[in-house]
Amino acid sequence: MLDSIQALSQCVRQDLLPELKLESVAPHDPVVVHRVPSPWRCLGAGNYAAVFLHPDYPDQVVKVYAPGRPGIEAEVEVYRRLDDHPAFSRCYFSEAPFLLLKRLSGVTLYDCLHKGIAIPPQVIHDIDAALDYVRSRGLFPHDVHGRNVMQHEGRGLVVDVSDFLNAKPDRAWQDVKRAYWWIYRPLFLPLGLRVPYVLLDWVRAGYRLFRQLGGLGLR
Numbered sequence: 166m167l168d169s170i171q172a173l174s175q176c177v178r179q180d181l182l183p184e185l186k187l188e189s190v191a192p193h194d195p196v197v198v199h200r201v202p203s204p205w206r207c208l209g210a211g212n213y214a215a216v217f218l219h220p221d222y223p224d225q226v227v228k229v230y231a232p233g234r235p236g237i238e239a240e241v242e243v244y245r246r247l248d249d250h251p252a253f254s255r256c257y258f259s260e261a262p263f264l265l266l267k268r269l270s271g272v273t274l275y276d277c278l279h280k281g282i283a284i285p286p287q288v289i290h291d292i293d294a295a296l297d298y299v300r301s302r303g304l305f306p307h308d309v310h311g312r313n314v315m316q317h318e319g320r321g322l323v324v325d326v327s328d329f330l331n332a333k334p335d336r337a338w339q340d341v342k343r344a345y346w347w348i349y350r351p352l353f354l355p356l357g358l359r360v361p362y363v364l365l366d367w368v369r370a371g372y373r374l375f376r377q378l379g380g381l382g383l384r
């Protein structure tokens with residue numbers, strides 16, 4: 166295992182980083198991946214980083230922070246405090262701008278909505294339990310939304326823990342749950358509806374605006 170982590174980090178330094186082109190165009194939008202050297206594959210991008218897989222190392226992923234995006238040290242510290250728990254990834258190694266993480270197989274709930282993959286209630290319960298565990302480790306669930314949670318074989322996983330040192334109250338997961346029980350479960354789940362990405366992006370932008378207005382006391 167240690168050998169494979171060393172070999173993978175060497176591969177990241179030599180082959181991935183020199184060829185990779187990442188750009189954070191706007192802090193509230195996902196990082197744009199302009200170029201990925203073969204045979205690496207991009208598994209996803211968030212507002213801070215993009216995540217890559219090398220076919221020779223199917224159990225690990227490489228999370229690379231975009232130039233100018235902060236937070237890598239905080240993410241390492243969160244993984245240290247979370248220790249080993251089945252609902253989360255693990256951090257094997259870090260060296261700015263990248264982290265080597267355990268690969269979580271699964272589909273983000275955001276992609277499930279788009280693809281029409283059913284999200285059973287157990288997934289929501291698992292994530293709730295995982296977030297209780299987060300609090301028990303002196304951390305704060307933060308930024309827990311559809312791109313940061315996944316399901317795999319009917320169980321819920323939390324894929325992004327990078328903001329869990331941030332003690333500022335955050336309602337994101339409460340709001341996801343509310344939408345799940347009031348809209349998704351009664352309507353989308355039984356009808357097997359798919360939601361186009363454009364609509365998901367509108368919801369994301371509308372939600373941010375709604376929260377900003379709320380923060381200003383205009384709600």
Ligand SMILES: Nc1ncnc2c1ncn2[C@@H]1O[C@H](COP(=O)(O)OP(=O)(O)O)[C@@H](O)[C@H]1O
Binds near residue numbers: 208
């Ligand atoms: N450990 C992992 N295993 C598999 N896919 C992952 C893993 N971590 C992240 N991803 C994918 O990469 C995307 C971006 O990663 P994320 O940690 O959310 O970045 P950011 O901190 O920029 O939001 C996720 O939405 C998910 O699709």
Ligand SMILES: [Mg+2]
Binds near residue numbers: 210211312313325
């Ligand atoms: Mg994320």
